[in-house]
Amino acid sequence: MFAIIETGGKQYRVEQGLEFKVELLQADPGAEVNLDKVLLVSDGGQAKIGAPYVEGATVACEVLGHGRGEKIIIFKKKRRNDFHKKTGHRQDYTSLKVKAIQA
Template identity: 50%
Template sequence: MYAVIKTGGKQYKVVAGEKLKVEQIPADIGSELTIDQVLAMGEGDTIKVGTPLVAGATVLVKVIDHGRHDKVRIFKMRRRKHYQKRQGHRQNYTELQIVSING
């Protein structure tokens, strides 16, 4: 069974037992969360699509870790104008383990 969930403004296809890095969620390591924004569910050939959410469907996840992604380097330049700008960014993330999909 799989589900399509929405968290942090993004959509993820998840399967039970899978690990996933999402936008940072303020939760303690080891705690379990319930994600109720399930957009679609499926098993085999059957698919249940919500309008916009599937009624009564939840995904139980466990918080494994918090961290930061690799640095992304931003470089802006205007040719012949003597303008160069360098910047870096590291996005925070929360690593989740999908415990179960209920629906």
Template identity: 45%
Template sequence: MYAIVEIKGFQYRAEKNAVLRVPYLKTAEPGQTLTFDKVLLLREEEEIKVGQPVVEGASIVAEVIENGKGEKKIIYHHKRRKGYRVKKGYRESYTDLRVTDILA
């Protein structure tokens, strides 16, 4: 059994006990349980339910594992023969979730 769920504008395939790395959720504290009800597709055995736009009554229950920052990404701009160089970097914040249950 799996589901396609939308979290903060991104779509993830959620299976039981799967760990999902999603963009940072401000209200999520480690150990907290969250419910996501924007389930776009739900598959149970051979039956597939496709939502228009969401599957009614379906939701995903997930536990927050941790909040953190990813690896540093470097952005480098330059213009040839002009002496223009800019080097910037950033680290994206994320939240790790463990799917505990898929409710149909």
């Protein structure tokens, strides 16, 4: 059984027991989070497709912790103008583990 969920403007394919990273959520480590924006639930050959979300479907996840991703370097340069700028960015994330999928 798997589900496709939406959180933080992105879509994720999740199964029970899967650990994955999403955009930062305001939740304490060890807390349980219910994600209710479920786009699709598939159980073997049966699939429920939402319009846009599947009614009554939730994905229960446990918050494992928070962190920051790899540094991304942004380098801008304009040739022959003596202009260059180098900046970086590290995205905050929340690590989740799927406990159950209810459809």
